[in-house]
Amino acid sequence: QKEVEQNSGPLSVPEGAIASLNCTYSDRGSQSFFWYRQYSGKSPELIMSIYSNGDKEDGRFTAQLNKASQYVSLLIRDSQPSDSATYLCAVKPSAAGNKLTFGGGTRVLVKP
């Protein structure tokens, strides 16, 4: 079992709709969770971080965390063609150190 799992997609979403991305993780002691966006041929960029159970909103993005279910999600509201990218879920495991473990990424395609 991979430590961080994501559906590879592609997730096809009409423009203006909500894109829902899911991520599960295996280390129950993980405390910090991150979503990165990566455009084709570019490096990942941080879009959201979440540390507590519940929802965290930032503009059109909402991260949701459920530690009991070991599940973190990302919602993109009013999806735009510019949101078409690969979204990487990253988890900071409970072991000491600052390194992150990444999922394989979900490719999102927003169609006009």
Next chain:
Amino acid sequence: NAGVTQTPKFQVLKTGQSMTLQCAQDMNHNSMYWYRQDPGMGLRLIYYSASEGTTDKGEVPNGYNVSRLNKREFSLRLESAAPSQTSVYFCASSEWQGANYGYTFGSGTRLTVV
């Protein structure tokens, strides 16, 4: 405001050749990392350096060596390149800043081993 600078951006090597990927950050971060990214496999950690003077193996260290030259620079060396090392390599740095934490990535090195 350069952030993390990686060189080179592209490289083609023949099997058995060696090369060093360079990475430098100007954000005064303590921690630096080397990841490789392959299709469908996300980012996998090769080596990391929690602070100047320390380095540790990550998930896929075989075939690689690293040097934390100083606080700014962290290099990755392939001693004898193999086709399995064809990948995109990303360097990153990080620092905890209160409630905010995240990596800053370099622009990547696309390496092809033939």
